[in-house]
Amino acid sequence: GQKANDTSKEDDNSKDGGTKQIKIGLSMNTLNNPFFVDVSNGAKKGAKDNDVELFVTDAQNQPSKQQTDVENLLQKDLDLLIIDPCDSDAIVAAIETANEKDVPVITIDRAAKGGEVVAHMGFNAIHSGNIAGEYLVDVLNGKGKIVEIMGIMGTNVAQDRSKGFNEIVDKTEGFEVVATQSANFDRAEAMKVMENILQANAEIDGVYAANDEMALGALEAIEAAGRLDEIVLIGCDAIDPSLEAIRGDKLEATIAEPPFFLGKNAVLMGLDYINGKEIEKNIILDSTLVTKDNVDDIVTKEE
Amino acid sequence: MADKKLILELENITKIFPGVKALDNVKLEIYEGEVHALCGENGAGKSTLMKIISGAQEYTSGNMRYQGKNVKFSSTKEAQELGISMIYQEFNLIPHLTVAENIFLGRYPVSKRGIIDWKKMNQDAIDLIAKVGMNISPKKLVKDLSVAEAQMIEISKCLSINSKVIIMDEPTAALTDEEIECLFDIIENLKKENIAIIYISHRMNEIFRITDRVTIFRDGKFINSMLTKDTDHDEIVRLMVGSDLTNLYPKRDYVRSKEVVFEAKNIVYKNSIKDVSFKLYKGEILGIAGLLGSGNILLSKLLAGYYGDYDGEVLIKGKKAKIKNPAQALSKGIFVVSDDRKNEGLVLVRNVKENISLASLKSIMSNGLLSDKKDMEMSKKEIDKLNIKVSSPHQIVGNLSGGNQQKVVFGKMLETNPEIIFLNEPTRGIDIGAKAEIYNIMHELTKQGISIVLITSDLPELIGMSDRGLVMREGEVAASISKDKLTQENVLSYAAGAGGVE
Amino acid sequence: MKKLGLKLLTKYRTVSVLVLILIIATCLSNSFLTFNNLLNVIRQVSIIAIIASGMTFVILTGGIDLSVGSIVAISGALSAYTLLNTNSVVLAIIVALIVGSICGAFNGIIITKGNLPPFIATLAVMTFVRGFVLVFTNGSPIAARMKAYNFIGKGYLFGIPFPIIILIVVFAIGFFILKYTAFGRSVFSIGGNREATRLSGINVKRVETLVYTISGLLAGLTGLILTARLGSAQPTAGKGYELDAIAAVILGGTSLSGGQGAIIPTVFGALILGVLDNILVLIDVNPFASDIVKGFVILLAVLADSKFKSVSSKLDE
Amino acid sequence: MKKLGLKLLTKYRTVSVLVLILIIATCLSNSFLTFNNLLNVIRQVSIIAIIASGMTFVILTGGIDLSVGSIVAISGALSAYTLLNTNSVVLAIIVALIVGSICGAFNGIIITKGNLPPFIATLAVMTFVRGFVLVFTNGSPIAARMKAYNFIGKGYLFGIPFPIIILIVVFAIGFFILKYTAFGRSVFSIGGNREATRLSGINVKRVETLVYTISGLLAGLTGLILTARLGSAQPTAGKGYELDAIAAVILGGTSLSGGQGAIIPTVFGALILGVLDNILVLIDVNPFASDIVKGFVILLAVLADSKFKSVSSKLDE
Ligand SMILES: Nc1ncnc2c1ncn2[C@@H]1O[C@H](COP(=O)(O)OP(=O)(O)OP(=O)(O)O)[C@@H](O)[C@H]1O
Ligand SMILES: [Mg+2]
Numbered sequence A: 001g002q003k004a005n006d007t008s009k010e011d012d013n014s015k016d017g018g019t020k021q022i023k024i025g026l027s028m029n030t031l032n033n034p035f036f037v038d039v040s041n042g043a044k045k046g047a048k049d050n051d052v053e054l055f056v057t058d059a060q061n062q063p064s065k066q067q068t069d070v071e072n073l074l075q076k077d078l079d080l081l082i083i084d085p086c087d088s089d090a091i092v093a094a095i096e097t098a099n100e101k102d103v104p105v106i107t108i109d110r111a112a113k114g115g116e117v118v119a120h121m122g123f124n125a126i127h128s129g130n131i132a133g134e135y136l137v138d139v140l141n142g143k144g145k146i147v148e149i150m151g152i153m154g155t156n157v158a159q160d161r162s163k164g165f166n167e168i169v170d171k172t173e174g175f176e177v178v179a180t181q182s183a184n185f186d187r188a189e190a191m192k193v194m195e196n197i198l199q200a201n202a203e204i205d206g207v208y209a210a211n212d213e214m215a216l217g218a219l220e221a222i223e224a225a226g227r228l229d230e231i232v233l234i235g236c237d238a239i240d241p242s243l244e245a246i247r248g249d250k251l252e253a254t255i256a257e258p259p260f261f262l263g264k265n266a267v268l269m270g271l272d273y274i275n276g277k278e279i280e281k282n283i284i285l286d287s288t289l290v291t292k293d294n295v296d297d298i299v300t301k302e303e
Numbered sequence B: 001m002a003d004k005k006l007i008l009e010l011e012n013i014t015k016i017f018p019g020v021k022a023l024d025n026v027k028l029e030i031y032e033g034e035v036h037a038l039c040g041e042n043g044a045g046k047s048t049l050m051k052i053i054s055g056a057q058e059y060t061s062g063n064m065r066y067q068g069k070n071v072k073f074s075s076t077k078e079a080q081e082l083g084i085s086m087i088y089q090e091f092n093l094i095p096h097l098t099v100a101e102n103i104f105l106g107r108y109p110v111s112k113r114g115i116i117d118w119k120k121m122n123q124d125a126i127d128l129i130a131k132v133g134m135n136i137s138p139k140k141l142v143k144d145l146s147v148a149e150a151q152m153i154e155i156s157k158c159l160s161i162n163s164k165v166i167i168m169d170e171p172t173a174a175l176t177d178e179e180i181e182c183l184f185d186i187i188e189n190l191k192k193e194n195i196a197i198i199y200i201s202h203r204m205n206e207i208f209r210i211t212d213r214v215t216i217f218r219d220g221k222f223i224n225s226m227l228t229k230d231t232d233h234d235e236i237v238r239l240m241v242g243s244d245l246t247n248l249y250p251k252r253d254y255v256r257s258k259e260v261v262f263e264a265k266n267i268v269y270k271n272s273i274k275d276v277s278f279k280l281y282k283g284e285i286l287g288i289a290g291l292l293g294s295g296n297i298l299l300s301k302l303l304a305g306y307y308g309d310y311d312g313e314v315l316i317k318g319k320k321a322k323i324k325n326p327a328q329a330l331s332k333g334i335f336v337v338s339d340d341r342k343n344e345g346l347v348l349v350r351n352v353k354e355n356i357s358l359a360s361l362k363s364i365m366s367n368g369l370l371s372d373k374k375d376m377e378m379s380k381k382e383i384d385k386l387n388i389k390v391s392s393p394h395q396i397v398g399n400l401s402g403g404n405q406q407k408v409v410f411g412k413m414l415e416t417n418p419e420i421i422f423l424n425e426p427t428r429g430i431d432i433g434a435k436a437e438i439y440n441i442m443h444e445l446t447k448q449g450i451s452i453v454l455i456t457s458d459l460p461e462l463i464g465m466s467d468r469g470l471v472m473r474e475g476e477v478a479a480s481i482s483k484d485k486l487t488q489e490n491v492l493s494y495a496a497g498a499g500g501v502e
Numbered sequence C, D: 001m002k003k004l005g006l007k008l009l010t011k012y013r014t015v016s017v018l019v020l021i022l023i024i025a026t027c028l029s030n031s032f033l034t035f036n037n038l039l040n041v042i043r044q045v046s047i048i049a050i051i052a053s054g055m056t057f058v059i060l061t062g063g064i065d066l067s068v069g070s071i072v073a074i075s076g077a078l079s080a081y082t083l084l085n086t087n088s089v090v091l092a093i094i095v096a097l098i099v100g101s102i103c104g105a106f107n108g109i110i111i112t113k114g115n116l117p118p119f120i121a122t123l124a125v126m127t128f129v130r131g132f133v134l135v136f137t138n139g140s141p142i143a144a145r146m147k148a149y150n151f152i153g154k155g156y157l158f159g160i161p162f163p164i165i166i167l168i169v170v171f172a173i174g175f176f177i178l179k180y181t182a183f184g185r186s187v188f189s190i191g192g193n194r195e196a197t198r199l200s201g202i203n204v205k206r207v208e209t210l211v212y213t214i215s216g217l218l219a220g221l222t223g224l225i226l227t228a229r230l231g232s233a234q235p236t237a238g239k240g241y242e243l244d245a246i247a248a249v250i251l252g253g254t255s256l257s258g259g260q261g262a263i264i265p266t267v268f269g270a271l272i273l274g275v276l277d278n279i280l281v282l283i284d285v286n287p288f289a290s291d292i293v294k295g296f297v298i299l300l301a302v303l304a305d306s307k308f309k310s311v312s313s314k315l316d317e
């Protein structure tokens, strides 16, 4: 475990900085998940490299907490606010509050359905679900028994990834979905859910877990049941342990949406905006399928 | 009673609790304007029948007629509305509400818009409290009242309801003589208003002083009903107990031992105990009397470490001892029987066996573990010795009648093998047969060299049992009285601060 | 004089702790003690505080209500759905309040008729209702955008955010009910001694049912405010609110065993929690570490409270 | 004879409810009543059941422990960290247990010395410890892969999953302690009447401190098992376990007000919850709807329990 002491270093920087320092707020939807932790790490890196003071909050997946966080952040004379919304609708009010105070807003990861945003940068979660579905179609030749493990029910990512995945599955006639369950993006819970699914289904050909944490949990269960060979498992996010699992032939695939660069690029783009440069209004970063073939080419973060 | 009208009539009432037939085809007749005593041993079913009359409990079978009409109450409210109210044996006050609120609980004076009129409520409460001869602020919280004050509030509460029948279940158990006199005055007045009173008490003298008729129950059965003036003490006791009871108090011929087992020197605690000193000799029963608030009960608990530290010195068998918590007191052979058995004496939700062994878990262990066998033996021994009426040692203590609960406390005390015992109101609510047993046990204990401090508001008991008396007044020892001068007059006079009467 | 000061301090323990925290917060950040920020904090707090006011009733009777968070979600969702389909703000408001009350009444009825422990009964209802919300919304938020509706959560009246006004009204009514109605007094007395209350002729079960209904109603009101504020009803709304609300009640000095406490301090309990959230962001505590600080401060707050309490009982002597 | 049957049924209420659920589950899915699936369920349940066994002690004294979930996470994280850095399985085990006990003891000490309400004290510790886990792990899982270590969570002994063996041992010891030690006896009696227990010469505060320590220790043990099973310590591990554990205890018939209950039924309470989770997945109930079913069944279970209880008291007549 590496410790989080980046923040304290930033504080130091802020103190010796002579000119007025640029302040950016980052309201994260959650930090209880490695994916989003990497987003914030990327943002921190971007801020540190450019001597920006960055304030990070964690909404713990609650839109109302995020609203509170944004209001609290806005008390600090920000130059720019970056928001990773819990929810596209619910964030509108918070963005409007920022608009009232003339603080420019960039949304990342998930777009807002209203309010004025200077730019959005993100992945397309539905597309990512599509990729997972298409991958299973490819390797299983469009035939087989499929399991889907969803994320936290009622959250936007979980909904979108599931939607994208099912778009493909629904039109693949040879696929039979034998189980659709939720494991709250949590590894331990996914293991438990997968154990139960394995009990009920003697034949399973493909499993899609909506994030890598759940994929790794499902992997534990599948491995313990000795059914590693018969099941194709795909996750999402390309976190380090799952890349490791791909190299070790345990996990077949994941989808890289390198969160680190999302966070970093959002800060860089924000700086450009503050410095009066033109910026693109809508940037969708690529989601790439990661398999054993390209696992070593994938760069997910920088030190 | 020919001139009086029958107001309440019960026939063939049976009440069955899980495992217990509390009432077996009993009957009872109550006339207007009479004071009717209901006598019986602990667990005879008195309270149960009263709760049935007041609507607090339902009966299994039988028939109840009130003012000539058949009735069956399903709540106390129904009974109250028809003019029946009850002072319950156990307190039914709400600790964190004020005195006034408790008096008017469920019957608050409200304005037209349904808003509680606090001013009126407090004023009415003051009047009612004054009626029972007390002076307590209506705004005081009930939790800050003494037991006796709380009992008087219960009485005021009952009086505030317009009733034709008032049931008093052991109203005097927690009172001192002063308040008892006041209660009797109230009862006289109620009688004049033609209100019927059902009166339960284990104090025989009260029965003869104020009641007109008496009904006797035994083991849940009706035994007899008669005019009080046509009977006497011995007959009632015989009907209650089922045999003769010759001597209530054992004959004590105590010669003072040279050995002082316990000595308190200059005990001071806050403003309540001011410089108290006394000695307790081996095998002695020392009675400590005092009016309400005199500090005698507090003193005993203080010395047993209930309240932590205090000023002054304690010598046990001549050696200095500092007792700061109950565990230390127990290890030095001191046990206090509290006057508040529900809160300080028993774990009501646990069974008899566990309660008896609670303070002496060490003695039911073998090889460092609790032994079921020893535990059973211990409780069986005490159940036999104290004649505790239980269906088995596994019975939950909360389901015992109060007298039997008190015996459980005694059993627990005896098992700690104490050398010095402080007894606070040891026979409160205990029937006369059981009283005699407890007095006998006290006597036996002292013969084995155990010393007892007896703190009681029951003066005949204090005089009957004590070898020597102290009277406390406002936190000080007002007098020390030797056995030959230990009379009611003397004690009362010292307690009131008037000096002795020769 | 000094003693009087100390007495006031200890009598209003929760306020004292809050003031202490306010002073520290003011020292820590310039942005804290500004009119705007304070309004901001109170508006944020109103969500938990309103739920906590209903929870105060429940806890005073010796019960507990874990279902409030789910009730927030269901009433928000149904309210938004109504708005979307009827465009009637009035109807949307009524639906939120009625749905909340029905859920609360359901709690009350199963607890009293079924003789169930409130903890497990409301836990079951919490799970059940949450599932219902998910099915109803199919896991996706329902938008709720209409000026008049959103006013409930975002509007200002006389320069004061509307939720704060609702908060004040709710607590005023709550205070009044507890002090001046027979129902309110029964709430205390049931918590103090249920059996004695029954014997005094009070219909204990009816009072209890009503208490859970009130809690449900206020959770419904909160769902309404939250939805109006966010412009969207979230299927995950209100998760974990039950613990915050209970914490606010206890910080306000109301005893979990019932019978003792008051409603006004509950709002200060909620403010303690809210100010904490606010100041942690203002001084930019690492969000990972903020839980550490938060837990620690809550602990200090209850310790201070307990200390004040023992001082106050000594002063009484 | 029939009466005896009914008597047994109602005396072992929790088991009866469980059996009812088992029968229904068997009818619903062929895969349910297989040796493998049953072992699977019990292994899953062991996590909550072990925590719930400690919780039973706490609740019997009339307390509550909300911090167990966070303790699971911290002991798992520190155990994994130890394993990673020392490669010593023994040390990793010891660390988990000690960390759990220390957190528990801390709960006990602040509650008894500070005279704090357990609910809010352990809520503060829950928040505090969770923050500590997040800071310590920096929000990312810590891998814990070593055969001998993972055996604790994944291994089999005599064909039985190791966690089940731990479960059995824990409950056997718990039962023994409650029944045959002075400490166990005091646990009940403190819950029944704390003051009377103190006056009987029992060191109430020590017993209470110990009870929270046991709860912490068992949460630590759970953290160890969970980490060993997953091969990784999750910063979010154990979230919400406290509610499940409390639910298991109450389903087991132990009263939240303390003094009455038993430890063995707790395991059946946990099984009721576990079987429910299992069967909902086996028959692939829509995950949105599964909360509805779960809430509903819990409600039915407590209702049945309460019904059995009243029947049993009638049978005694
Ligand atoms: N709720 C109950 N459950 C079980 N048994 C009960 C219950 N209430 C009373 N009993 C039993 O009924 C019998 C009669 O009790 P009751 O309280 O009427 O006696 P009592 O005459 O008032 O005694 P005491 O003089 O001690 O007050 C006792 O054996 C008691 O244990
Ligand atoms: Mg009685």
Ligand SMILES: [Mg+2]
Pocket (backbone or CB within 6 Å): B042, B043, B047, B089, B401, B402, B403, B429
């Ligand atoms: Mg009695």
